Amino acid sequence: MERRALAIFAHPDDVDFGAAGTVARWVDEGWNVRYVCVTRGQKGAWDAHMDVEEYGALREAEQRAAAKVVGVTDVTFLDWMDSEVFDSLDLRRALAREFRRHRPHRLLTMTPDPLPTDRFVNHPDHRAVGQAALDITMTGGTTASIFPELLDENLPPWRECAETWLMGPAVKPRAVDITATIDRKLDAIRSHASQIGDRDIDTMMRTRLRDAGRVFGLPYAETFRVITYRR
Numbered sequence: 001m002e003r004r005a006l007a008i009f010a011h012p013d014d015v016d017f018g019a020a021g022t023v024a025r026w027v028d029e030g031w032n033v034r035y036v037c038v039t040r041g042q043k044g045a046w047d048a049h050m051d052v053e054e055y056g057a058l059r060e061a062e063q064r065a066a067a068k069v070v071g072v073t074d075v076t077f078l079d080w081m082d083s084e085v086f087d088s089l090d091l092r093r094a095l096a097r098e099f100r101r102h103r104p105h106r107l108l109t110m111t112p113d114p115l116p117t118d119r120f121v122n123h124p125d126h127r128a129v130g131q132a133a134l135d136i137t138m139t140g141g142t143t144a145s146i147f148p149e150l151l152d153e154n155l156p157p158w159r160e161c162a163e164t165w166l167m168g169p170a171v172k173p174r175a176v177d178i179t180a181t182i183d184r185k186l187d188a189i190r191s192h193a194s195q196i197g198d199r200d201i202d203t204m205m206r207t208r209l210r211d212a213g214r215v216f217g218l219p220y221a222e223t224f225r226v227i228t229y230r231r
């Protein structure tokens with residue numbers, strides 16, 4: 001049986017910072033992993049005069065390259081504007097459509113927590129996307145009477161998603177040993193050149209992943225909160 005995983009995230013690079021080592025492992029284990037990115041990260045530049053469409057196209061290309069590094073070739077971009085994503089009926093419908101289309105056994109998305117640590121505020125797009133993605137697993141993704149218009153698109157509800165994995169900055173209870181895939185994760189992150197500049201991202205990420213691993217007795221780890229559905 002094919003095992004499918006779907007990652008839903010807000011901006012190009014979110015999945016690579018949060019979970020690319022784990023995605024690479026899943027691919028190695030035979031999972032068919034697909035990505036849905038809600039924006040193109042059009043506002044990710046410091047320059048207020050940057051052409052947003054042009055910048056979004058650059059970041060889309062970076063995300064497609066990063067996906068390829070970890071073995072993901074199916075990448076869909078939805079047309080939301082960066083920093084203008086709200087948990088809305090339109091967002092839920094769009095994510096329910098992707099959920100029903102990809103029929104994942106495992107969903108990966110962003111923690112909707114506004115304050116996952118005491119060091120910064122979780123980006124509002126991350127919160128909105130995480131909230132809506134979680135919610136459709138109980139509503140529009142799985143329930144025929146919600147968004148009946150999706151039935152006209154030949155997209156019946158999908159009820160075989162067993163788990164949702166939440167990625168985010170804090171150390172969370174479920175650890176994945178990414179020692180074997182950390183080099184691919186770092187390659188994937190380096191694909192987002194527009195976001196990295198001349199920062200020493202390798203050292204920064206290795207330190208962060210080693211610190212997370214130490215908690216679990218692993219060399220390098222990504223950590224998640226995992227919801228296992230009881231239906």
Ligand SMILES: [Zn+2]
Nearest residue numbers: 010011014123
């Ligand atoms: Zn982001």
